[in-house]
Amino acid sequence: MRVVLPLALLFLTATPAAEDLRLNDKGYFSKPGLDVTVFADIYPDGHQTGVTVIQHGVRTAASGDLRLEASPGQWSPVPKGVGEAEIDRDHQRIAQTLAYPDESKNRKGFNPIEYPALEFGYRVEVEALEGDSFRISVDLEEPLPDEWIGKVGFNFELFPGELFGKSYRMDDEAGIFPVQPNGPPVERNGEWVTAPLARGESLLVAPEAELQRMRIRRVRGGELELRDGRGNHNNGWFIVRAQVPAGATDNAIEWIVEPHTEEGWQYQPVIQVSQLGYATGQEKVAVIEQDSRDTDADPVELLRLGKDGTEVARRGEPQHWGEFLRYHYLQFDFSDIREPGMYQLRYRGQTSRPFRIGDDVFARHAWQPTLEYYLPVQMCHMRVNEKYRVWHDKCHHDDALMSPVNHNHIDGYVSGPSTLTDFEPGQPVPGLNRGGWHDAGDYDLRVESQIGTVWRLSMMVEEFGLDYDATTIDQEKQQVEIHRPDGRNDALQQIEHGLLSILGGYRSMGRLYRGIIVPSIRQYVMLGDASAQTDNRVQARDTATPDGVPAEAPPESDDRWVFTEENPERELQVVAGLAAAARVLRDQRPELAGESLAAAEELFSRAFDNTDDTAVRAFALAELILATDDRGYKKQLVAMRNALIEDIDDTAWAIGRALPRIDDRAFVQAIDDAVVGQQRRVRQQAQATPYGVPYEPHIWGAGWGIQDFGVKQYFVHKSWPQIADREIYLNALNFVLGVHPGKNTKSFASGVGSDSALVAYGVNRADWSYIPGGVISGTALIRPDLPELKTWPFFWQQTEYVMGGGATNYMFLALAADALARKGG
Structure with missing residues (x-):
C-alpha cells in the first residue's frame, strides 16, 4: 500500500539535521551557540584554562582539570602543561598532557605556591560527539598513591554570577543555586569546605534557562559532587567534581557533557559607544559588533533626545571594518553632528545607552570622581569619612618591620641575603606610618604605584592647571573628609601624601622601599576596614637587647614588613x-x-x-x-x-x-626624524583593531595598558602636533568609556557615564560594590578569541582597581579631552 505523507511532514523530513560540534580552524570545537576550548588559555589561577564551555557567546563553565583540592583557591597547586595540545581532526579530539608539580611556581615566582610531595602525569582528552555533546576522559600515567585517594579529582567549574536563583537537578534531587554560600561546613582532607549541594550520577544545570542548560553525566570515576567553592574562598565558583578511584589509570574519569544550544542562534549586534559622550569637535565613531557569519549592514539611526521624546537626527549606513577576534565589525561615523544635547544610537532594534554631545561633556562627572572619591578612599594611614559613612578608620600605624632576608613572599616581594640597610630583620623602621595609598584590591604599598600616582598628578597640575578642592585632608589628625573643602588644592595634597611615604622611607633607610605588605596570606586576603588588618600597636623602636644585638620581632606580631631591593x-x-x-x-x-x-x-x-x-x-x-x-x-x-x-x-x-631646552639642533632634528617612523608604527597598531587603539591583553584586561598608551600619545602629540594624531589618545579614552570589545559595554570608570562598572575588585569587593572614580582593568581576552567582562567582583584580571596608573591615567585623559574641548578642538 502506498502511503502519502502530509506536506508538513514531508517538509520536516527534508530539513537538514542540526549542526554537530566540530573542530574549527582556530583549534577549538565550535557550532552555532557553542564553543568548547581545551587548555587554550594560560591562567589557571584566574579560572582561565582547562576544559571551557562558551554557550551562546557567554563563558558558562571553565577550569575542567585534575585538582588536588575539592575547592581550590588562589594559592592552590595547579598543574603544568607538558608540550602543546594535540589536535586530532580525523577523530575530532583535543588532548593535553599535564603534570604535577609546576616547578616554575613551586615556592617561587610572583605568587609562590607550596606544592605537596606528589608527582604524577596525566592526559585530558576531549572528543566531540553528535549534536552538542562532548566526552571528557582522563588517563593517568600510573595509579595515584594510596594516601592521595579521595584527594585528587576532576573539577569542572560553573560560573556563579549567572546561576544565582536558578535550579539544578542531580538525579532525582533538585535545588536552587544559592546567592551566598551556605553551610554546613565539613572537614575534608584537612580543610573546611561546604558540604556538597548534591551527589549523584547525572547533573542538569539550569533546566529552565534555554541559553544556559547543561547536562553532565558520569560514565567512569567517582560519583559527581556539586559543590559551592565560595564556602572557603570568596572568589570560588560552583564546582562539579569526581574523585579519581584507587588503582585507576586509563579512563580514570569519563564524563559526557551536553550543553544545550538554540538552533540557528546568532550573536546579537552590540552597539559600542562612549557612555559619557563626545565634545562637539571630536571624532565620533561608534563600533557595531556582529556575529562572524553576519556580514550584512543595516542603517543606523542617531536619535536626539528632546523635550518631546526622541527624533532621528541622522540615518545612515555603517561602514564595514572587517573581522577581529570572533566577530564582524562595522563603524558608524557621526563626527559632523555638533549640536549639543543627549543622544542614542539604534541598530536592528538595539538601542545604546544615552550619551552627551557638548563642549562641557568632560567638565563635570568625568575625572572628578577619581579625585573626589577614589584617591581619598585609597589613602593609607588615614581615617576616611564621607558624611555618615566611614570608608576606613586610621590604619597601619604600626608600619613597618624590616622584612626577613632570603624570603620569597606573596605577591611579588622577594628579599635577598641582606636588608640593604642598617636595620636587621624584624626591627621596626621609623617614618613609614605616614602617607601612601593602598595599592589596588589589597592594602600593600608598592613604590612604583606610589610614585606613578605622584607623577601623573603632577602632570595634571602642570599640563592642565588642575586646581580643585572638594576634600579636607588633615595630615596632623590623619583624617580625610570627602566633600568638605579645606581651601587647598586636592591634587597637591595628594601629591604630598604620596611623598610622605616615599621620602619617609628614604629618610629612615637611605634608600627606597620596594614595598610594604603584611606577613601572612590570611592577613593579605582580608577584606573590610583597613584598620583591622593589623593591631596598630607600634613596636618599641629601641629593639636592642642587653648584648647590643637587635632583637627579632615577637612571633605574634602582625605588623607589616618593609622590603628593599637593588x-x-x-x-x-x-x-x-x-x-x-x-x-x-x-x-x-x-x-x-x-x-x-x-x-x-x-x-x-x-x-x-x-x-x-x-x-x-x-x-x-x-x-x-x-x-x-x-x-x-x-x-x-x-x-x-x-x-x-x-x-x-x-x-x-x-x-x-x-x-x-636642548641647544644641539642636530640632536633635536635626529629625534624629530625618528618620531616620524615611530608614529607610523603607532598608527599601524591603532588601525589593527576597529577601536583605533591596540588591543592585545595578556592576563589582565587591556584597559590599563591602553590608558598608558593614550597618555604617552598625548605627550608625543603635544611635542610633535604635526606628526602625532590626537585622535589616538581620544580613542584610548573612548575605549575606557565604553567603545571596547564584547557585549558588556560599560565604562571602566566606576560611576562615570550612563552605564559603568558598579561591581569591582576593590577592597570592598565582598560587598559587591564600587568606589567612584576607580578604573577597572577591563575587558579581558579568554583565549583564543573571546573578549569578556563579567559582572563579578572577584576577577582581578577584569574588574580590579589599581593605583599608579589605572585611575590616574584615565583622569589625565579626561582632563586632556576637557582642555581640548574648551579650546574648541
Whole structure:
C-alpha cells in the first residue's frame, strides 16, 4: 500500500539535521551557540584554562582539570602543561598532557605556591560527539598513591554570577543555586569546605534557562559532587567534581557533557559607544559588533533626545571594518553632528545607552570622581569619612618591620641575603606610618604605584592647571573628609601624601622601599576596614637587647614588613616622579619640594650608570632637565642620541617636552626624524583593531595598558602636533568609556557615564560594590578569541582597581579631552 505523507511532514523530513560540534580552524570545537576550548588559555589561577564551555557567546563553565583540592583557591597547586595540545581532526579530539608539580611556581615566582610531595602525569582528552555533546576522559600515567585517594579529582567549574536563583537537578534531587554560600561546613582532607549541594550520577544545570542548560553525566570515576567553592574562598565558583578511584589509570574519569544550544542562534549586534559622550569637535565613531557569519549592514539611526521624546537626527549606513577576534565589525561615523544635547544610537532594534554631545561633556562627572572619591578612599594611614559613612578608620600605624632576608613572599616581594640597610630583620623602621595609598584590591604599598600616582598628578597640575578642592585632608589628625573643602588644592595634597611615604622611607633607610605588605596570606586576603588588618600597636623602636644585638620581632606580631631591593630601573622611575613633584610643589611647599628634588638627584647619581634601560634613563633625565635646567643633564641626554633613536617607541613621549631646552639642533632634528617612523608604527597598531587603539591583553584586561598608551600619545602629540594624531589618545579614552570589545559595554570608570562598572575588585569587593572614580582593568581576552567582562567582583584580571596608573591615567585623559574641548578642538 502506498502511503502519502502530509506536506508538513514531508517538509520536516527534508530539513537538514542540526549542526554537530566540530573542530574549527582556530583549534577549538565550535557550532552555532557553542564553543568548547581545551587548555587554550594560560591562567589557571584566574579560572582561565582547562576544559571551557562558551554557550551562546557567554563563558558558562571553565577550569575542567585534575585538582588536588575539592575547592581550590588562589594559592592552590595547579598543574603544568607538558608540550602543546594535540589536535586530532580525523577523530575530532583535543588532548593535553599535564603534570604535577609546576616547578616554575613551586615556592617561587610572583605568587609562590607550596606544592605537596606528589608527582604524577596525566592526559585530558576531549572528543566531540553528535549534536552538542562532548566526552571528557582522563588517563593517568600510573595509579595515584594510596594516601592521595579521595584527594585528587576532576573539577569542572560553573560560573556563579549567572546561576544565582536558578535550579539544578542531580538525579532525582533538585535545588536552587544559592546567592551566598551556605553551610554546613565539613572537614575534608584537612580543610573546611561546604558540604556538597548534591551527589549523584547525572547533573542538569539550569533546566529552565534555554541559553544556559547543561547536562553532565558520569560514565567512569567517582560519583559527581556539586559543590559551592565560595564556602572557603570568596572568589570560588560552583564546582562539579569526581574523585579519581584507587588503582585507576586509563579512563580514570569519563564524563559526557551536553550543553544545550538554540538552533540557528546568532550573536546579537552590540552597539559600542562612549557612555559619557563626545565634545562637539571630536571624532565620533561608534563600533557595531556582529556575529562572524553576519556580514550584512543595516542603517543606523542617531536619535536626539528632546523635550518631546526622541527624533532621528541622522540615518545612515555603517561602514564595514572587517573581522577581529570572533566577530564582524562595522563603524558608524557621526563626527559632523555638533549640536549639543543627549543622544542614542539604534541598530536592528538595539538601542545604546544615552550619551552627551557638548563642549562641557568632560567638565563635570568625568575625572572628578577619581579625585573626589577614589584617591581619598585609597589613602593609607588615614581615617576616611564621607558624611555618615566611614570608608576606613586610621590604619597601619604600626608600619613597618624590616622584612626577613632570603624570603620569597606573596605577591611579588622577594628579599635577598641582606636588608640593604642598617636595620636587621624584624626591627621596626621609623617614618613609614605616614602617607601612601593602598595599592589596588589589597592594602600593600608598592613604590612604583606610589610614585606613578605622584607623577601623573603632577602632570595634571602642570599640563592642565588642575586646581580643585572638594576634600579636607588633615595630615596632623590623619583624617580625610570627602566633600568638605579645606581651601587647598586636592591634587597637591595628594601629591604630598604620596611623598610622605616615599621620602619617609628614604629618610629612615637611605634608600627606597620596594614595598610594604603584611606577613601572612590570611592577613593579605582580608577584606573590610583597613584598620583591622593589623593591631596598630607600634613596636618599641629601641629593639636592642642587653648584648647590643637587635632583637627579632615577637612571633605574634602582625605588623607589616618593609622590603628593599637593588633595582636601578625602579629608582629612576622614582627620580622622574620626585623631580616632577618638586616642580609643582615649589611655590606652596618649598621645603618638601626641595627635599624631593634633592632625593631625586641623589638617587639619579647612583642609579643611572647601573642600568642600560634607555627608556627609564631618558624619562629620569627629561624630568630632571625640566626641574633644574641643568646643563649636565642636557649633555647626558644628548650623549644618548643613538640609544634614544633606537628605542624611540619608548622614549619619544618622555623626552619631547625637554627638547626645547636642548641647544644641539642636530640632536633635536635626529629625534624629530625618528618620531616620524615611530608614529607610523603607532598608527599601524591603532588601525589593527576597529577601536583605533591596540588591543592585545595578556592576563589582565587591556584597559590599563591602553590608558598608558593614550597618555604617552598625548605627550608625543603635544611635542610633535604635526606628526602625532590626537585622535589616538581620544580613542584610548573612548575605549575606557565604553567603545571596547564584547557585549558588556560599560565604562571602566566606576560611576562615570550612563552605564559603568558598579561591581569591582576593590577592597570592598565582598560587598559587591564600587568606589567612584576607580578604573577597572577591563575587558579581558579568554583565549583564543573571546573578549569578556563579567559582572563579578572577584576577577582581578577584569574588574580590579589599581593605583599608579589605572585611575590616574584615565583622569589625565579626561582632563586632556576637557582642555581640548574648551579650546574648541
